[in-house]
Amino acid sequence: QVQLAESGGGLVQAGGSLRLSCAASGRTFSSYAMGWFRQAPGKEREFVAAISRSGGRTDHADSVKGRFTISRDNAKSTVYLQMHNLKPEDTAVYYCAADRTYSSGSYYSTEGDYDYWGQGTQVTVSS
DSSP, rough: OOOOEOOOOOEETTOOOEEEEEEEESSSGGEEEEEEEEOOOTOOEEEEEEEEEESSSSOOOTTTTTEEEEEEETTEEEEEEEEEEGGGGEEEEEEEEEEEOSOTTTOOGGGOOOEEEOOOOEEEEOO
């Protein structure tokens, strides 16, 4: 089992940058594919980015491609979401998620694939 704790959210002006972090407990972080999702007020939670166990493969939603980058540091048991050129429509609660997988190259973009979730961190982008 793994516990996840997001940090790094906040209020930023449009065009600004933030880096979210998600720290995982436990000693087997490298056994988990990781993902970031977000949920805006009144909307369903949506996929943002995912990364394989080794970090060698990533995927990003079309809405954030070229602006957001997911990465991980297995030695620190942490996954990151670097966000640039933020837009008001990026305003949401951002969640990290973990899925234990035996496949080193797999990553997942579907909410149901993930077993563990953090509590979320609020990102607010002002216009």
